[in-house]
Amino acid sequence: MVTFGQNDVWRIFVDGASSIEGSGVGVILVSPTQEKIKVAVKLDFQASNNEADYEAVVAGMKQAREVGVSHVMIYSNSQLVVQQVKKTLCTREEKLMKYLKVIEELGAGFLTWSIEQIPREENIEADALAKKATAGGNEDDREVQVQRELVASIEALEPVSREDTWMAPIVKYLTNGDLLADKRRARVMRRQAPHFSLLGGMLYKRSYQGPLLICLMEGETEYVLREVHEGCYGNHGGSMSLARRVLLSGYWWPTLQARLYGMGKDWVEEIPSVLWAYRTTPHTATQESSFSLVYGSEAILPVEIGQPSARVMAYESTEERARAQELDLIEELKEKAAQRMEVYRARVTRAYNRKVKPWEFQERExxxxxxxxxxxxxxxxxxxxxxxxxxxxxxxxxxxxxxxxxxxxxxxxxxxxxxxxxx
Known part of the structure; x- marks a missing residue:
């Protein structure tokens, strides 16, 4: 086994690619003893050439942190990215400013790090990996780690203090029994508090449909609304149906309904969304979703990648074995769903027949x-x-x-x- 000292400098060659086919990132980590770690990352979101180059730098720094090195030198053939990271060139573009902030935060995890521009011909390997990732990658290539990123690195929500949000009074009341000085608001607080739960420092709202809904602050709602509304899985023909999809995804905030008016789309554009909603929503007859009856477990929604819901945060790596057991028991799950469907059908039939008035014909009528x-x-x-x-x-x-x-x-x-x- 080769070991590396804390003072050894790793070189990281990065490049991004963007085309009609999609976007991808290529990363090559070179150890002080010239061993190489090759990574191709498929970006499952729209990214411009500059954004792909920034994603490449971020991916390279993340890979270096996973390896556990302390000193890195990053090489990119993007003059724009290198100069902006080194602050010799300014940018007013909001997205790129967010990337610079992410890179600065990642850089704080190294003892030393720097970035330099190199000619494209010296970055051929990383460029080839980026193009391979754009095309989907080749998972059979054992020398290359093929990865996928569902959301941009700048979409990861920053931890925000909840001290000055709508949640603060509820959290204080549930924790210490503290009430607001205003008597009217204190009375409202007593009435609302039983509908909330405080678990692991997170505030949840009790749902009449069963699961706990994670409470969001104003800054977090933008991402959830965008993913549910513009994503490919929500049923959101109108504000009420969009609100239902947000609740089914496991999120809640006080002004949920008020934020949703005027966000409708043409019905043709809604067909993929409606189909996804139908497949991932538990049905009354079977009490299971179509997705779970096929794959043995429920789908994780794209919105839960950027803003984890309660069930995602509760998931543990040890549940991988449970996942295998779910696949083994999928036939039993289908059988139970079929039995529940028969019970539901019989119940509906009885309810219908109670309302039917039989008509008997008489002779000569x-x-x-x-x-x-x-x-x-x-x-x-x-x-x-x-x-x-x-x-x-x-x-x-x-x-x-x-x-x-x-x-x-x-x-x-x-x-x-x-x-x-x-x-």
Missing amino acids: SVLKMVNPAGEVGKLDAQWEGPYKLIRRVGINTWYLEDDQGRSLKRPWNAVHLKKYFA
């Missing part, structure tokens, strides 16, 4: 019969004809008919195709 029970009748044609009289019952609910001239019809008619005639 006047009725109308369907023109063609097979349904081959034009929309504007008469659907019923008659009247006829019931002259003789055949079996349980079948009758022979005669017309108003006293002529009997050749075949009997089932009562399903008859209805009472009111003169």
Whole structure:
């Protein structure tokens, strides 16, 4: 085994690529003894060339921190990125300013680090990895670690103090029983507090649908709304349906409904969203989602990557074994879902039948019969004809008919195709 000292400097070659096919990042870490670690990262979000180059720098620094090195030298062929990171060139673009902040925070984790520009021909390997990542990567290549990033590194929400947010009074009351000085607001607090829970320092709202909803601050709601509204899985034809999707995703804040008006889209654009919502929402009949019946567990939504929900935070790596057990028991899950569906169907049938008033035909009663029970009748044609009289019952609910001239019809008619005639 090769060991490296704390003073050894690692070289990191990075490059980003962006095209119509997508975006990707290539990273090559070179140890002091010339061993190489190659990483290709597929970016599952839209990124410009400059943003991809910034993502490459961020990815390289993260890989170096995972290796545990203390001294790094980063090489990139992007003149813009290098000069902006070294602060020899300013930027007013909001996204790039966020990237600079992320890089500065990552740099604080090293004892020493710097970045230098190199010609493109000296960065061929990283460039090839970036292009490979853009095309999806080759997971069969054992020399290259293929990774995926679902959201941009600048989308990771910063920890914000909750001292001055709407949550502070509720947290204080649940923790110490402290009430606001205003008597009216204190009375409201007592009434609202039972609807919240404080677990592990996080505030949750109790949901009437079952799961706890993680409470968000104003700065965190923007990301959740954007992911749920513009993502490919939410059913949000209107403000109410979008609100339901936010709640089903496990999030809540006081002004949720007020923020959602005017965010609708054309119905054609909603088809993928509606389908995803249908597949990931538990159905009343089976009490399972279509996704869980196929894969044995529930899907993690894209919004839960950037803003973890309660169930994501509760997940532990030790649950990987439980995941394997879920796959082994998936047939039993399907069987139970089928049984619940039968119970639900029987319950619906009983409820419907209670409202149905059976109608018994009597002999010599006047009725109308369907023109063609097979349904081959034009929309504007008469659907019923008659009247006829019931002259003789055949079996349980079948009758022979005669017309108003006293002529009997050749075949009997089932009562399903008859209805009472009111003169």
